[in-house]
Amino acid sequence: MPHSSDSSDSSSFSQSPPPSKQDSSDDVRKVQRREKNRIAAQKSRLRQTQKADTLHLESEDLERQNAALRREIKQLTEEMKHFTSMLSSHEPLCSILASPPPPPEVLYATHSFHQPHISSPRFQH
Numbered sequence: 001m002p003h004s005s006d007s008s009d010s011s012s013f014s015q016s017p018p019p020s021k022q023d024s025s026d027d028v029r030k031v032q033r034r035e036k037n038r039i040a041a042q043k044s045r046l047r048q049t050q051k052a053d054t055l056h057l058e059s060e061d062l063e064r065q066n067a068a069l070r071r072e073i074k075q076l077t078e079e080m081k082h083f084t085s086m087l088s089s090h091e092p093l094c095s096i097l098a099s100p101p102p103p104p105e106v107l108y109a110t111h112s113f114h115q116p117h118i119s120s121p122r123f124q125h
Contacts, residue, residue, distance in 0.1 A: 091097060
């Protein structure tokens with residue numbers, strides 16, 4: 001069988017036509033758009049990381065505040081127990097509680113603004 005010219009025709013299909021100005025400007029735009037998108041994604045990831053770091057620091061600070069407040073609650077509860085105990089031991093001996101209360105006019109007319117000092121473990125040095 002004679003050799004046909006089909007082989008030369010098939011080689012012409014594998015070659016791409018030379019790029020036109022329109023194609024090359026589209027390629028440039030595509031590359032620019034991809035680069036711009038890459039930079040925007042990088043900035044977005046950086047912002048997310050910074051936000052996560054900020055939230056982590058805020059969380060640690062709140063944990064410290066919470067622990068300090070729990071210590072203060074414990075200390076105030078102990079102080080309240082101390083004062084309650086002092087009051088309980090004072091009530092049976094108190095002459096003021098044993099007598100009936102004076103009328104309000106007398107109470108305000110004779111009221112002294114000086115009160116005896118009650119010692120507190122919180123304020124002792």
